[in-house]
Amino acid sequence: MNKHIIWKFFGAFVFLTLIAVFVLNFFVGFKLRDHFEEKISEELRSNALLVGDIITEDLLVGQTGNIRLKIENLARKLDRRITVIGREGKVLADSEKPPTSMESHADRLEIQQALKSGFGQSTRFSQTLGYNMKYVAVRIDSSDKIAGFVRFALPLAQVQLQVRVIYRVVLFGAIVTIIIALTIAYFVSKSITSPIRQMQRAARRIAEGDFKSRAIIKSEDELGQLAKSLNAMADALHKQIADLRKMDTIRTDFVANVSHELKTPLTLIKGYIETLDGSALDDKEKSRRFVRIIKEHADRLENLINDLLSLSELELSPDSLCRTGFDLKILINDIALGFGHALQAGNVTLDINARGDDFNVEADKEKIEQVFVNLIDNGIKYAKDQGRIDISISGDDDAVTVLVEDDGIGIAREHIDRVFERFYRVDKARSRRLGGTGLGLGIAKHIVLAHKGRIQIESTQGRGTKVRVIIPRK
Numbered sequence: 500m501n502k503h504i505i506w507k508f509f510g511a512f513v514f515l516t517l518i519a520v521f522v523l524n525f526f527v528g529f530k531l532r533d534h535f536e537e538k539i540s541e542e543l544r545s546n547a548l549l550v551g552d553i554i555t556e557d558l559l560v561g562q563t564g565n566i567r568l569k570i571e572n573l574a575r576k577l578d579r580r581i582t583v584i585g586r587e588g589k590v591l592a593d594s595e596k597p598p599t600s601m602e603s604h605a606d607r608l609e610i611q612q613a614l615k616s617g618f619g620q621s622t623r624f625s626q627t628l629g630y631n632m633k634y635v636a637v638r639i640d641s642s643d644k645i646a647g648f649v650r651f652a653l654p655l656a657q658v659q660l661q662v663r664v665i666y667r668v669v670l671f672g673a674i675v676t677i678i679i680a681l682t683i684a685y686f687v688s689k690s691i692t693s694p695i696r697q698m699q700r701a702a703r704r705i706a707e708g709d710f711k712s713r714a715i716i717k718s719e720d721e722l723g724q725l726a727k728s729l730n731a732m733a734d735a736l737h738k739q740i741a742d743l744r745k746m747d748t749i750r751t752d753f754v755a756n757v758s759h760e761l762k763t764p765l766t767l768i769k770g771y772i773e774t775l776d777g778s779a780l781d782d783k784e785k786s787r788r789f790v791r792i793i794k795e796h797a798d799r800l801e802n803l804i805n806d807l808l809s810l811s812e813l814e815l816s817p818d819s820l821c822r823t824g825f826d827l828k829i830l831i832n833d834i835a836l837g838f839g840h841a842l843q844a845g846n847v848t849l850d851i852n853a854r855g856d857d858f859n860v861e862a863d864k865e866k867i868e869q870v871f872v873n874l875i876d877n878g879i880k881y882a883k884d885q886g887r888i889d890i891s892i893s894g895d896d897d898a899v900t901v902l903v904e905d906d907g908i909g910i911a912r913e914h915i916d917r918v919f920e921r922f923y924r925v926d927k928a929r930s931r932r933l934g935g936t937g938l939g940l941g942i943a944k945h946i947v948l949a950h951k952g953r954i955q956i957e958s959t960q961g962r963g964t965k966v967r968v969i970i971p972r973k
């Protein structure tokens with residue numbers, strides 16, 4: 500294909516050049532020949548006039564002998580054939596033949612023209628000399644009387660020889676022009692096709708999966724633009740592939756995480772049951788403890804499965820919200836009440852502040868509840884001893900904003916961006932010990948986004964964490 504296009508360009512150039520050169524040379528050649536012939540006639544004519552001047556007196560008095568002498572002399576000097584013809588057409592003198600052997604020239608075309616207009620010329624076969632000649636004749640006048648004619652002649656071969664020299668020069672010029680034009684055409688074709696070839700190669704490499712391959716074209720013309728677009732396309736593809744790969748890893752990680760999270764409590768449950776089965780059943784105290792632990796792990800499993808279910812439900816149909824109107828402040832108060840025991844156990848105090856009086860929203864109450872349960876749960880789980888949780892609620896025309904602030908252990912900067920990822924826990928061991936699986940914030944984010952709200956987290960390690968949730972009223 501690459502051969503094709505350069506030869507197409509090149510072929511077109513060659514064709515155009517040849518046509519241009521030939522047309523040009525054709526006209527130039529003809530014009531030059533015309534010009535040259537005209538120049539010869541002109542020269543012959545002025546020479547004839549001069550000769551006429553020199554012999555007028557002799558013509559008038561009929562001094563043919565004198566005329567012949569002068570003519571012979573002049574013809575030798577000018578290297579032309581000169582003929583002097585009398586008024587009636589009789590040849591009086593000729594530089595090449597004795598005039599007596601020559602017939603009357605009254606019927607010669609150039610003489611007839613000169614008789615009429617003072618100047619005449621013709622090209623024809625010379626009977627006298629036996630080859631083609633160019634003749635130029637002028638009429639010699641003396642005080643309104645015709646004294647005679649002077650005729651100059653030049654063998655046509657001589658004229659043609661000179662014309663041929665001109666043609667040769669023109670032809671040489673044409674060949675040089677063609678060579679130069681073809682060289683330029685070749686390089687121009689190449690300069691157009693080589694970026695195309697380069698792009699073609701880059702496109703092929705991209706198609707083969709090498710997304711880092713680029714077409715390097717610096718020109719600002721259409722080809723440069725095309726290369727830019729091609730590179731932009733490669734960038735976009737590269738990014739998309741990277742995203743796909745990342746998603747794929749997230750998915751695989753997710754499956755691995757889920758399996759692990761399911762396996763851990765199951766292994767423990769199995770272990771306790773086996774121990775019970777073996778000997779511990781007899782020991783009532785021990786059995787009770789084991790059953791309690793087994794129940795704890797079963798609860799965890801149930802929670803985990805519920806969390807996974809709500810995540811996948813949110814992902815599959817983010818729009819399926821079951822909206823009802825309710826007061827967000829009352830909901831948060833109720834949730835806080837539910838945490839009474841945990842707060843006491845963790846030695847944490849919780850305060851709720853409300854600014855304004857309208858906290859009504861139309862939202863999926865159960866899901867919103869899930870969000871704040873997790874935020875308060877996190878606040879308690881990651882609190883320091885004698886920690887505090889401050890919740891402030893405010894509303895404007897469009898939304899209700901809830902700020903959940905704690906003075907707990909905080910989150911280091913490098914983890915902040917990742918806490919919304921599923922299963923992401925800053926300190927895995929600690930979270931797991933506290934019963935966390937790292938799904939809470941991921942679920943919360945999904946729920947808030949499904950309500951077209953926003954959730955932001957700010958935290959300083961060792962100082963505390965602030966989570967702001969904005970729920971649109973509708």
Ligand SMILES: Nc1ncnc2c1ncn2[C@@H]1O[C@H](COP(=O)(O)OP(=O)(O)OP(=O)(O)O)[C@@H](O)[C@H]1O
Nearest residue numbers: 877881909918924925930935936937938939940964
């Ligand atoms: N208030 C907070 N203070 C300090 N760290 C926090 C706080 N909230 C969240 N984190 C960190 O972010 C991680 C993710 O939180 P997330 O709520 O998603 O998971 P979890 O609480 O560990 O588990 P789950 O919510 O599923 O029971 C936590 O493991 C914890 O490391």
Ligand SMILES: [Mg+2]
Nearest residue numbers: 873877939940
């Ligand atoms: Mg949590």
